[in-house]
Amino acid sequence: MGRSPCCEKDGLKKGPWTPEEDQKLVKYIEKHGQGNWRTLPKNAGLARCGKSCRLRWTNYLRPDIKRGRFSFEEEQTIIQLHSILGNKWSAIAARLPGRTDNEIKNYWNTHIRKRLLRMGIDPVTHEPRFDLFNLSSLLNPTNYNCYQSLFNLDTIKSFDALVNPDILRLAALLSTQNNYKNPMLFQSPENSIPSNCTTQSGQFFDGTTLVQQNVSQIPDQIPALLNPSQPQPNLVSDNSVQPDLQGLCDTFDAELLQSLLETTPDIRWMNNQTTCSNPNYSNQTSGLSTPGSDIESSSHTSNLLQFEAPELLDVSHFF
DNA sequence: AAGTGCTTCAACCGCCTGCGC
DNA sequence: GGCGCAGGCGGTTGAAGCACT
Incomplete structure (x- = not known):
């Protein structure tokens, strides 16, 4: 013969625990220990199933439980x-x-x-x-910081192999525009991004591997660059801060960019934002424009572009 | 202010394993 | 050895709170 049933189902309370019930359970366990969950409810004066008591104790009432947000x-x-x-x-x-x-x-x-x-x-x-x-989520420095451990070089290489390298370059440009550099997007074999790519967390990409960089080694202007809430240095004119920006922009010509914009319709470009300087590009008139429109017909007076990262960019058609 | 939809998380459900009988 | 329950576990639910319109 096996054990007797842990509890009768009928007449037992279900649902949220009251403070009084919690108190009874805590008092009983403090005095007698966790012991037998089958007999505990009756001995503690609780109209609950033993399973419910165990769950309440282990998930909520146990004194060593840490409360609050996950670090x-x-x-x-x-x-x-x-x-x-x-x-x-x-x-x-x-x-x-x-x-x-x-x-x-x-x-x-x-x-x-x-x-x-x-x-x-x-x-x-x-x-x-x-x-x-x-x-756009990959370009978010908070997200990237949280998940950088997932992006080993093999993952990066698999991106390179499967994603149109021009899209990666465009993504790198977008990430530059977002005032940080995601090393994952700087690994495309065809782009000419130099070393010295520093992430928000102070990691350093030397072209091959990610290494942790001593914070004291980060140039003075970098912390401001990495914190969008702070006043930003001039990204265009200050090549010492972003030496790769010009090179990145130079890797695109207007025809290629137009082609990218046409094939990735969720990427739109906006006007009047200083993000890169390239005489091949011009600013749009105002507001959001049709993707890829007017690239060649616009004047070259300001040479300023900003891309709006799409909420979801479906690149399945590249594979 | 009220209605609606979304998010969160405590609690339950049901299955699995180990063990007492 | 086999039955059947306790305990443990992962999946799911639904009430409460919150955000948005």
Whole structure:
């Protein structure tokens, strides 16, 4: 004969716990320990199933539970562990002191998973999803900072192999416009981006690998560049700050740019924003324009362009 | 201010494994 | 050895709060 049932289903309370119930459970466990969950509810004077009591204790009432938002380090740990362990929430929780499997699972499903999808990363395989490449999210320095650990050189190379290199260059230009440089977008074999690409977190891309750079080595103007809320130096005229910008712009000619804009219709360009200087380009008249329009007919007086990163850039037609 | 849709997360559901009988 | 339950786990739900119109 097996064990007797843990509890009778009938007459047991379900739903949210009241403060009184919490108090009863905590008092009982403090006095008697966790012991037998089957007999606990009756002994503690609770009209709950043992399973419900265990869940309430382990997920909410346990004194060693850490409350509050997940830190950047915790989030990185979750992502890294999930890439190895998958949905083994209890195994992940075992490596994050004070966090429960339920909490990590919820955080993954409500925050991390969605963000990975927005970045074009498959949350199951942790590989780039080329069918839905979200350019603007990749260009967001916050997102890039959070997920830089996912982008090893192999991943970057796979992007190079599968994504139109001109799109990568355009993305690099957009990232420059966003006042930071995403090394992932500077690895295209055909572009001529020099070294000294510094990310918001102070990482340094030497053309081959990412290395952590001592903050004290970052030039004075770089912190302002990396923090959009601060006054920005003149990106166009100050080649010492952004020596690669001119070179990047030079890699495009007007015909190629027009072709890119036509084939990636979600990329639109705006006017009156200083982002790059190239006599082949001209500013638009005002407001958002039809993609690729008027490139050759515009005057070359200001040479200023700004691209609006698309919400979702579908590049599936490149493959 | 009210209605609607979206997001969050505590709690439940149901399956699996290990173990007592 | 087999039955059947406790405990553990991952998936799912739904109430509450929030944002937007």
